[in-house]
Amino acid sequence: MGQKTAIGSLLKSIGNSGQGKVVPGFGAAPVxxxxxxxxxxxxxxxxxxxxxxxxxxxxxxxxNGVN
Structure with missing residues (x-):
């Protein structure tokens, strides 16, 4: 098993924070x-x-190309 570090825990917490969540509305679709x-x-x-x-x-x- 690997070592647990502070930066690893931080990255894991922000990496999966929005998984499965859907924001109501159009989001970036109009752009x-x-x-x-x-x-x-x-x-x-x-x-x-x-x-x-x-x-x-x-x-x-x-x-021949653009003249």
């Missing part, structure tokens, strides 16, 4: 939803630039 929507908008804009559906002046996309 994660906002981040997901912003990522989706960013990816759609990148796809439109690549497909040349969204044309930016002085910015061309080809197989």
């Amino acid at each position: 994660m939803a906002l981040i997901g929507v912003l990522l989706l908008v960013f990816l759609v804009i990148m796809l439109q630039i690549y497909n040349q559906s969204l044309v930016l002046q002085g910015f061309t996309v080809d197989w």
